[in-house]
Amino acid sequence: MSAVPLPSEMKAAVLVGDAPELEIQHIPVPRPRAGEALVKIRSCGVCHTDLHVIKGEVGFPRPAVLGHEISGSVVALGAPADRPGGLAVGDDVVGAFIMPCTTCASCLRGRDDLCENFFAQNRLHGTLYDGESRLSTADGSFLAMYSMGGLAEFAVVPLSGLAGLQPGIEPVTAAVLGCAAFTAYGAVHRAGRVRSGESVAVVAVGGVGSGVVQLARAAGADPVIAVDIDEDKLAAARLMGATHVVNSRTTDARAAIQEICGGVDVAFEALGHPATFSQAVGLLGDGGRMVAIGIAAGQAKAEIEITPLVRRGYTVTGSFGARTREDLPAVVEAAAHGGFDAAGLVTRRFPLDDANEAYQALARGEITGRAVVVMD
Template sequence: MTDTMRAIVWPGTGEDLRIEQIRVPQPQRGEVLVRVTSCGVCHTDLHVMKGEVAFPSPAVLGHEISGTVVALGPDTPPVRGVDVGATVVGAFIMPCGECRQCLRGRDDMCLPFFAQNRLKGTLYDGTTRLYRQDGSPLSMYSMGGLAEYSVVPINALAPLRGEVPVVAAAILGCAAFTAYGAVHQTAALQPDETVAVVAIGGVGSSIVQLARAAGAGKVIAVDISDEKLAAALELGANHAVNSSSTDTVAAVRELTGGAGVDVAFEVLGRQETFEAAVKMLADGGRMVAVGIAAGASTANVEITPLVRRGLKVMGSFGGRTRADLPAVIDLAADGVFSVDDMVTRTYALDSARDAFDALARGEIHGRAVITMEN
């Protein structure tokens, strides 16, 4: 293994991504060095690039990866099958395993993850693992997966199994993992319940698959793109509603006999879609907000219907890594969740800018991945 690697560096808001040769990171206690095979292309990274989500720069972004373990940090025993030589998937929520939230099983609320990684771009000793060749530090967004090698806390990894293709498997660490948390942990979706999925990107498409697998009675896909809606129907949605040409709330209520849906998943993070998702709910329904919003965006919810009709509005950031990431991998290995159907574009590392430009233009349905091949 060489001392340097290629990485995509984000210099800061308003500046273009660029490929650089930086130092290969070294894992510390409780961490693993992964040779990255591929990294997913996610809207959350795009929010960071646009300055819509605050994050320190310069940085290496990329937060859902697949790859091969090449080293364990000092005094780091293998856990849950994560050992040298294992093919693994890395989840964007990287639990410390020791804080109050982790000890009660709420990996998605890990205190050091939010305080150190999301606010400061470091791992849990308060330092980054990524440095330019001149020794200047680079922030890490999750594991900084847009690079040939990545240091990942061992609690954020799970071994891949079955015949799941390793390149496409990267999306299991965010798109599928986020959807799993929304469907099974936050919504606690029950068989025969009706569902609306508002915005059919990578996470929305995953929710469609997982809701069908959980036994939803009816799944209604909502988007402005006919192409994305057609893909959602292929993934198992029963109905598609184009919100650019239709009164979305009225259409969803008509498709449910006027009642509304039991669960609406809002996966875009915009005021209008957030408010529409609440209005789609049946009495006693749950709206699960999954999409990250730009800046300090807000939405209006009518108080009286919320009270009288017993509605619930809940946020869902992701799954509970140590339990849910293996569960997501099992679904993919068993053919319940198809990564092949989800991954619609593949880019080389040198073309990362093209990938995010296409994402920003709304051209990618499902998910795109970036491979570390030339």
């Protein structure tokens, strides 16, 4: 069902061949099937995980449309009438990168973040849960979807991966709620279980790390210590709520944090680099919890000193996103009531025609916070 006639084609940024670059193509506008919505994309976040795919550091089928955190409006719905969340044509929405199938064993126990079909179908093959992509090239051949394939003017999204956008949230920057904020929410409230008064360190304060700073502060953590090697990112983290900042290029981060609080209750690592992974563990106080968020390139491994892990009772856990059906509405709620500043996190905007340049800028380390690709 569509409220208005839909165009037959759209622009999309497509990853083709072996080159680490995106090119703008005109491809058919996809159509939603049962339990899906067609979203007219307003903006799509520029995430480091996409960059890993572009550079070939994370395997994914090509050609493909990347982009996995979006804001936009519903312009068509597939059958049947059962629509989770009561979404209707015309609703403004945000989409999370984890689009749960709702039927696998993990989804049935509420662990959307472990959805078996999401990883087996979408992340391995670039399809939705019937084994088919909703995208195709101009000649009708297969085009993979990374999540919903948000670097395009339209995207098909399972209804389970969408949440309505509340009034008062700036709609373009709201795209970052679907990954930067969503991933941070899962790390802070699910894996990290941050409680009021606990001390927190965030290692690497890009888009996701800055989100962790905000949500940890909103949860009552104190102190909240940002650790990075970039002064601009540290300055931005202070504006996002960090009580202390440490430049680990010029300062021994462990010594600095020992001086501040003697070791933190929870340390988050948001880059996925072996050195920062090990560094984050080293910032813990007795009984501390390290939450790994960053996706690593290839099969990277990190070293952890065994004896302190055992004797000091550390916990190391991974956190991949959050539980979409419960947590995406909670993220939107936090943004609506001041717990997450999406507009403050977004520092650059690129038109769709410049999507490739957006990721090249990210690769050069030029993006503080988050950038978004804007469709109009």
